[in-house]
Amino acid sequence: MSHPAPTKTKARIGSLRALWPFIRQHQILFMAWLLALAASSAATLALPVAFKTMIDQGFSSGRGADIDRAFLFGFAVAAALALATAARFFFVSMLGERVVADLRERLYAHLIGLDAEFHERNRSGELVSRLTADVELLRGVVGSSMSVALRSTVTVIGTLIMLFVTSPRLASWALLGIPLSVLPIMFGARRLEKMSRDSQDRVADANALATETLGAVRTVQAHAREPYERGRFDQAVARAVRTAKRRIWVQSLVTAIAIVLIFGAITTVLWMGAHDVIAKRMTGGTLAQFVLYAMIGAGSVAALAEVWNDLQRASGGMSRIGELLEERSKILPPPQPRSLPHALRGELHLDRVSFHYPLRPDLPALEDFSLHVRPGETVALVGPSGAGKSTVFSLLLRFHDPQSGTIAIDDADVREFDPAALRARIALVPQQPTLFAASARDNIRYGRLDASDAEVEAAARAAEAHEFLSDLPKGYDEELGERGARLSGGQQQRIAIARALLKDAPVLLLDEATSALDAQSERAVQHALENLMRGRTTLVIAHRLATVLKADRIVVMDRGRIVAEGTHSQLLAQDGLYAELARLQFLD
């Protein structure tokens, strides 16, 4: 977890205001917390008075009843303090949990709905760290820092007043003494915090190294680089220890200085007070009361200083989250989306489409691209790598909108529909099948969540996946591992095909759906795909002759343009790019 430079993170405490709407949602908790806070502050401030009563009336008066009453009062104050503190902790911690849960849900819901451009710009790892690390910082703010800040402010003000009420003379001295003892400690603590961040960074460096090399352990071993990597890791760990050593040393020093300063201040006050007591300017109880107020006040000043740092860090987190929440999708449903006809014919019309990816403004991915696909027709897209074949699919699915030209389905511009409704009618088998770390059954069912087990199995059979799935130890319930890593590439593709089959959509987009299959399974899957294509409009990106030959029409693309169109034999006869590709690629 790395955070941007402190200068960027700090000095924006105001951004924490964005938390208010989330807090306001839990008004009852919030009010209960304020009440408990008021009660516990009052009890804290009453405690020294209780002590004074115990000492002055309890000890000095000599009457048993007074002693009992004084100590009962003291105990009652302590009990009230205990209750109020517990309530305060409960309410504010719950408030923190609720706010963090809301924030996390809201952020996730927002991120998962943002368009392809946003997700191409941002790394998912970074987004996850916003969802975890930054949100976690805010849990600290709402669940504790906010509470400590408010409580300490109240306490500092309260104790200041009470110090002067108790003894104006000593209070004036204490006003000088408290900052003198607290400031050096605060300064040391700040140094320490920076050092401990350094220390954490060094540990993170070592961890990152381990993550990278353990993740690529085969590459490391294949190059026999274990001793080299051990050395690198040892060095990283040693660096972390050196940094930690510096921190520990400073921390010991700060602790010693803090104790000297705190006790020095207390003894000074006690010493001055003792003279006052002897001179009968104040009672022993009043002196005790004064010292207690001074200690509580100093503690609160220190707490405020500490919390200030936390708040600054958290406000950095909040402003990063705020930036994400302000991101807007470019692909939005129109105000009054047209409803897609139930019986979609699946006619596709791309008319003079020009498009470049937002991150590559210099490189046109599609230029003046026009294509008409009749309902039920199968068109193969063929062309060299980078020709723009997958881009055509992205535009049909409205992951991006073209800069010029129109894309229509059944004669209606795709921009008139809600993108989600449009995508529900298009089944895609992507170039890289993406499976989830779930069971095979759930992975197939991702195509249609309400499909029955029988339907899932039928789809798996049609995609030639039933056999290998049944052979797994737990059959369809076998967990497939992260990104389906426990399956071979070809098996993953067949799961993806089964998923698309289950979706049963009128338009089918196959992006080299069978590229990772051997010839035999390809023939089998080909058969399944033929069944699937029947009666549907299909665009298929193909590098294999078998797939291409099944198409009604072949469209040859190069650098975002259509360079030729026709049947296999027509195109071969032209002896152009297609003939060349055929010679190089369709070896089977």
Ligand SMILES: Nc1ncnc2c1ncn2[C@@H]1O[C@H](COP(=O)(O)OP(=O)(O)OP(=O)(O)O)[C@@H](O)[C@H]1O
């Ligand atoms: N998300 C993206 N951001 C920026 N540029 C992209 C993006 N995706 C693709 N491109 C670029 O757009 C061009 C067309 O890419 P596309 O993926 O459509 O090629 P393709 O024909 O499917 O190639 P392949 O056969 O290798 O899959 C390429 O030059 C590619 O570098």
Ligand SMILES: [Mg+2]
């Ligand atoms: Mg592609």
